[in-house]
């Protein structure tokens with residue numbers, strides 16, 4: 147678990163230099179690099195963009211599908227004026243596990259390809275000189291790691307991954323690398339929680355700092371006017387007549403934290419926060435005590451060329467598509483996204499269900515992926531897996547806890563909850579994560595086709611339910627979709643007639659659709675059929691008032707492993723991979739723009 151995950155800033159006390167651009171890159175199939183001094187230089191490297199996944203740049207399949215160790219290396223000048231500061235390297239994400247070296251010295255390792263980590267390199271760098279930064283990354287998949295899968299060795303000696311999940315194993319330095327200089331005595335974390343009413347908001351804050359200095363905290367409105375101030379490691383900021391953060395009507399205050407000693411400011415950290423509350427009450431999801439209805443999507447960080455890398459251009463387009471279509475939410479399926487995604491959602495008033503990369507914890511839904519022939523939670527890998535799982539839950543919540551856009555935490559995607567062996571795992575997971583979020587936001591996980599009201603042994607854990615259901619696609623498809631609707635209604639009747647008193651959000655449903663394929667009457671894979679399937683689900687949603695959200699799968703087409711059920715990736719997108727609308731986008735826009743926020 148990382149000590150602090152504050153997003154890098156430059157101010158009068160801190161300096162943040164992005165190390166994006168071309169790095170030396172080299173595969174290390176024999177894992178010989180560490181013993182052969184690759185941390186000090188790579189022989190015959192290629193130039194690799196950062197941030198980016200390496201896979202899709204290559205023209206040969208061995209390189210695209212490469213699995214194992216690989217190295218990035220960059221010579222970085224570190225200025226003399228960093229003297230007296232703590233010098234750090236912050237990696238936004240290295241997928242899936244990394245070892246960091248400076249000038250040949252191993253600094254630290256990290257497991258988990260979708261969350262940041264920081265290396266303290268103060269003792270290893272030479273100021274006023276070029277320094278050699280090297281990172282050894284490994285992208286193998288294992289059953290005791292997140293996301294879950296296998297790595298196999300082919301008869302020709304090449305290794306390949308066998309994901310138990312349906313997205314491509316894009317790998318590399320997928321997010322920015324930052325060179326940071328911060329005060330030795332510094333602020334390394336803060337948290338907020340809220341009480342709001344129409345005429346007053348109270349911000350309960352807590353600050354974590356490596357310093358005995360006094361702590362001063364202020365809150366300024368969007369005009370820069372200070373509206374509240376306090377001192378102390380923890381306290382309250384009371385705002386009269388606040389402007390609350392609302393869904394699709396965001397308002398951001400600036401919280402400013404200072405360390406002060408003998409009237410001298412030693413460190414400062416400022417951030418944008420939104421005054422709002424999140425609650426679950428009965429079948430309702432409430433924001434600022436008012437019910438909301440979620441309209442949105444499951445997504446992926448996925449785009450042509452850079453693979454899984456965060457691309458601000460793509461994110462800007464995606465958020466504009468969400469606004470165009472009338473959405474107000476999305477799930478960060480199936481891993482925490484780059485921090486800039488949450489910052490943009492904070493600004494746009496979009497709600498995020500933040501998901502940890504606990505995916506593939508079952509026989510893969512689409513059998514072409516292979517997967518398991520036993521219950522996942524009976525495996526002998528579970529203890530080791532759990533250590534990584536809870537570690538990444540802790541870091542996800544630590545990193546994202548102050549974003550007003552974060553609505554809830556999804557602790558797993560489509561786990562196999564149909565056997566008793568899942569119960570102790572989820573009992574521990576929900577106990578160990580209960581106090582991580584000062585705002586006590588709801589925690590949940592998605593339940594897929596095999597984990598129904600009847601069959602799941604884990605329905606007591608989620609604070610609300612995320613259902614992934616695919617009648618009309620993975621079963622009862624085509625002309626049989628009417629039976630699919632009947633089956634869906636039968637399951638929802640069971641939920642309705644039960645004593646369960648929690649909201650349900652449909653977090654996945656959809657049909658693979660080839661853009662430009664038209665057929666009258668419809669046929670599967672046609673744009674007409676995608677609309678018919680959505681119409682079926684919407685007919686059902688409109689008949690059950692405990693359904694409090696609809697998030698079809700997926701916002702856009704995305705890359706998966708090759709297989710006999712994928713046509714160059716998963717085509718369930720409402721938009722194509724280059725972010726152009728299929729016919730269903732216009733259908734959903736019409737529906738969602740006609741639904742009130744609290745539908």
Ligand SMILES: CCC[C@@H]1NC[C@@H](O)[C@H](O)[C@H]1C(=O)O
Nearest residue numbers: 312511512594616620716718
């Ligand atoms: C029946 C499970 C469906 C499955 N759910 C997880 C997503 O990551 C996949 O893309 C989706 C699919 O196969 O389309």
